[in-house]
Amino acid sequence: MKEDKIITIVGLGVVGGSYAIALSKKGYTVYGVNRSRQSIEDAIAVKAIKDGAETPEKFFPLSDIIIIALYPDQIVSYLEKYGKYIKKGCLISDVAGIKSKFVEAIAANVPEGCEFLFCHPMAGREKRGFKYADDKVLQGANFLIVSTPTTSSQAIERMSRLVTDIGFGRIRITDVATHDEVIAYTSQLPHAIAVALINSDDENSETASYIGDSYRDLTRIANINEDLWSELFFGNKGNLISTITRFENQLAEIKRAIAEDDCQSLKAMFIKSSQRRLALEKKKQD
Amino acid sequence: MKEDKIITIVGLGVVGGSYAIALSKKGYTVYGVNRSRQSIEDAIAVKAIKDGAETPEKFFPLSDIIIIALYPDQIVSYLEKYGKYIKKGCLISDVAGIKSKFVEAIAANVPEGCEFLFCHPMAGREKRGFKYADDKVLQGANFLIVSTPTTSSQAIERMSRLVTDIGFGRIRITDVATHDEVIAYTSQLPHAIAVALINSDDENSETASYIGDSYRDLTRIANINEDLWSELFFGNKGNLISTITRFENQLAEIKRAIAEDDCQSLKAMFIKSSQRRLALEKKKQD
Numbered sequence: 001m002k003e004d005k006i007i008t009i010v011g012l013g014v015v016g017g018s019y020a021i022a023l024s025k026k027g028y029t030v031y032g033v034n035r036s037r038q039s040i041e042d043a044i045a046v047k048a049i050k051d052g053a054e055t056p057e058k059f060f061p062l063s064d065i066i067i068i069a070l071y072p073d074q075i076v077s078y079l080e081k082y083g084k085y086i087k088k089g090c091l092i093s094d095v096a097g098i099k100s101k102f103v104e105a106i107a108a109n110v111p112e113g114c115e116f117l118f119c120h121p122m123a124g125r126e127k128r129g130f131k132y133a134d135d136k137v138l139q140g141a142n143f144l145i146v147s148t149p150t151t152s153s154q155a156i157e158r159m160s161r162l163v164t165d166i167g168f169g170r171i172r173i174t175d176v177a178t179h180d181e182v183i184a185y186t187s188q189l190p191h192a193i194a195v196a197l198i199n200s201d202d203e204n205s206e207t208a209s210y211i212g213d214s215y216r217d218l219t220r221i222a223n224i225n226e227d228l229w230s231e232l233f234f235g236n237k238g239n240l241i242s243t244i245t246r247f248e249n250q251l252a253e254i255k256r257a258i259a260e261d262d263c264q265s266l267k268a269m270f271i272k273s274s275q276r277r278l279a280l281e282k283k284k285q286d
Numbered sequence: 287m288k289e290d291k292i293i294t295i296v297g298l299g300v301v302g303g304s305y306a307i308a309l310s311k312k313g314y315t316v317y318g319v320n321r322s323r324q325s326i327e328d329a330i331a332v333k334a335i336k337d338g339a340e341t342p343e344k345f346f347p348l349s350d351i352i353i354i355a356l357y358p359d360q361i362v363s364y365l366e367k368y369g370k371y372i373k374k375g376c377l378i379s380d381v382a383g384i385k386s387k388f389v390e391a392i393a394a395n396v397p398e399g400c401e402f403l404f405c406h407p408m409a410g411r412e413k414r415g416f417k418y419a420d421d422k423v424l425q426g427a428n429f430l431i432v433s434t435p436t437t438s439s440q441a442i443e444r445m446s447r448l449v450t451d452i453g454f455g456r457i458r459i460t461d462v463a464t465h466d467e468v469i470a471y472t473s474q475l476p477h478a479i480a481v482a483l484i485n486s487d488d489e490n491s492e493t494a495s496y497i498g499d500s501y502r503d504l505t506r507i508a509n510i511n512e513d514l515w516s517e518l519f520f521g522n523k524g525n526l527i528s529t530i531t532r533f534e535n536q537l538a539e540i541k542r543a544i545a546e547d548d549c550q551s552l553k554a555m556f557i558k559s560s561q562r563r564l565a566l567e568k569k570k571q572d
Contacts, residue, residue: 122498142495172495182496185487190500193479195559196536198566200529201471208569209428209458210468212408214476216566217503223563226556233544233552243486244541248534250482255530258519266519270512273481277509280484280502283494 004064004091004158005029009049010056010078012039014125015095016069017133020048022166025135031059039130048133060085065093065162071228072096072235079109088113091158095121097187099146100180101235107150117155118146120179121168122187128225140169146179184239189247191229192240194222290350290377290444291315295335296342296364298325300411301381302355303419306334308452311421317345325416334419346371351379351448358382359517365395374399377444381407383473385432386466387521393434403441404432406465407454408473414511426455432465470525475533477515478526480508 007023009016012034023030024047032049033056034040040052053059060066060082068075075094086092092114096102099118110116123141125132143163145156160171174182198219201207207215233240250269257266293309295302298320309316310333318335319342320326326338339345346352346368354361361380372378378400382388385404396402409427411418429449431442446457460468484505487493493501519526536555543552 122496124498142497144496170495172492174495179496182493186493186496186501187498190483190504192537192540193483193504194500195555196533196540197476197479198559198562199555200533200536201562202532206458207468207472208566209456209460210408210430210465210472211428211566212410212473214480214507215472217506218476218479219559219563219566220503221500222559224556224560226553226560229556230549230552234547234549237544241541241545244537244544246488247482247486248537250486251478251530251534254478254482255527258523259527261520263516263520266516267512269481269485270510270515273484273505273508274510274512276484276487277505280494280497280505 004162006031006063007065007067007162008033008056008059008063009067009069010034011069012043012049012052012130012133013069014128014130014132015121015123016067017043017048017130018123018135018137019067019069019095019121019166021046021133022135022138023162024048024050026165031063033059034130042130048130056082057085060090061087063087063090065091065158067093067095069095071231072098072102073231075102076105076109079106079111083109083111086111086114090114091155092116093119093159095119097183097232098180098236099176103146103148103176107148115150115152115155117151117159118148118176119159119163120144120146120183121163123168127223135167139167141167143168143171144179145171145173146176147173148176180236181239184236185243185246188233188236188240189243191221191224192233192244193247194219195224198222290448292317292349293351293353293448294319294342294345294349295353295355296320297355298329298335298338298416298419299355300414300416300418301407301409302353303329303334303416304409304421304423305353305355305381305407305452307332307419308421308424309448310334310336312451317349319345320416328416334416342368343371346376347373349373349376351377351444353379353381355381357514357517358384358388358521361388362391362395365392365397369395369397372397372400376400377441378402379405379445381405383469383518384466384521385462389432389434389462393436401436401438401441403437403445404434404462405445405449406430406432406469407449409454413509421453425453427453429454429457430465431457431459432462433459434462466522467525470522471529471532474519474522474526475529477507477510478519478530479533480505481510484508 006029008031010033032052043049123137292315294317296319318338329335409423
């Protein structure tokens with residue numbers, strides 16, 4: 001018997017929509033709130049939500065858990081505007097890829113008797129909108145819970161139960177500073193690299209005939225939502241610049257080894273990267 | 287009715303092995319030559335080859351086509367040593383990822399009455415050895431034919447027929463200089479990036495819990511065969527250094543935009559990269 005049965009998702013984009021599909025399949029009562037009517041109708045049509053509306057007044061008073069799947073910048077004002085409709089005991093959460101910038105402002109706007117748990121599901125797609133939502137992307141994905149000094153163990157337990165139920169894999173609890181630092185490396189840097197890689201193509205070359213899986217893999221995320229990702233990049237500026245610099249130094253070392261015919265160093269870097277990649281695969285299986 | 291029926295593969299590694307599997311499935315008579323006996327036995331066991339040996343004396347006189355799937359550096363000495371066993375009219379080919387460094391030396395060692403066609407199948411795997419060979423990697427893959435002033439249209443036709451028969455996708459004819467220049471960008475640069483990315487990890491962080499598909503995709507090829515890839519990197523030094531520099535400039539421009547809060551430029555780069563990635567997907571479908 002599930003304690004938290006009624007879930008409202010705010011923002012039926014690709015992430016919110018994927019949650020809605022997964023939750024409905026698991027028997028939760030899911031409501032959807034979305035600015036545009038089309039996504040609501042699409043979500044109802046595929047039974048991802050039971051009902052939906054452009055604003056949340058009808059659903060917030062009923063909800064055990066609310067997941068605000070909006071762009072990070074929009075969460076605070078949303079709570080300011082609609083927090084009063086949320087019932088006591090409700091667990092509120094987000095899906096934002098960065099945290100430091102908003103944690104205090106959000107904490108200051110959580111309705112009394114409620115708790116806000118900062119969460120970052122490591123699942124997404126480059127495409128936008130409900131039509132690309134798919135519960136498959138959540139299956140086995142890493143789920144990060146970002147705790148603050150006021151985070152309760154009950155909130156962590158409730159959320160862990162919910163996301164485990166819909167198929168997420170490893171759940172990790174971290175703190176705000178660590179989250180934003182590591183995420184700059186594991187998520188934002190790869191996106192910066194993919195963009196730089198495809199943009200460094202000489203437009204005269206007929207690249208498409210010359211590519212294999214490696215180029216395809218490394219540029220997949222170069223198809224990027226410019227509004228969301230510029231917000232994520234600027235919102236985690238310090239960490240991102242540090243991690244880009246660390247990467248630049250490694251690449252410069254490869255370039256130096258090539259230029260100086262330093263075969264020993266180049267092979268050592270290849271052996272190190274191979275070991276690390278194998279260790280990563282191994283950890284995934286644990 | 288196939289004109290070229292008997293094919294010998296020299297080197298039953300992951301690429302040569304994949305060819306052997308695919309060719310045998312299509313009804314060719316395939317012989318395998320490999321330094322170590324184990325791969326020969328494995329290949330016979332799965333019917334990838336009809337017969338095999340450590341040296342090619344028995345098979346070269348019978349072969350209509352010979353594919354030398356060795357490391358680039360080994361091709362010339364192989365031809366020097368065993369070219370005399372190759373029958374007149376035989377089409378000889380390679381699978382090497384770089385060309386300029388070897389083209390002249392190979393051309394000087396082609397047996398009389400034979401032709402050497404420089405080929406680069408854009409399919410491979412990071413793992414080594416016959417046990418990772420799989421004809422699936424060839425399906426739909428790009429195939430590059432690198433022509434020189436002495437390349438005959440008959441040789442191109444024979445090879446095109448063969449590789450189309452075993453499932454390769456687009457076949458593109460290019461010249462040596464263009465091949466090595468573009469391949470530095472589409473193949474070698476992605477490998478350098480993947481290695482630099484995973485090696486720039488702070489070893490104290492528990493990265494594995496923080497990764498999504500993007501990091502996984504960008505580091506897959508960081509598990510790299512250090513002998514082969516150091517040879518490819520040093521053998522295409524000038525082109526690779528230029529392309530790394532072009533990439534570094536693009537990444538520096540992203541870093542600058544972040545540091546200077548230049549949102550307009552950052553979004554413009556994201557829009558450009560998205561358009562290019564979509565164009566790439568579209569071209570693949572054509």
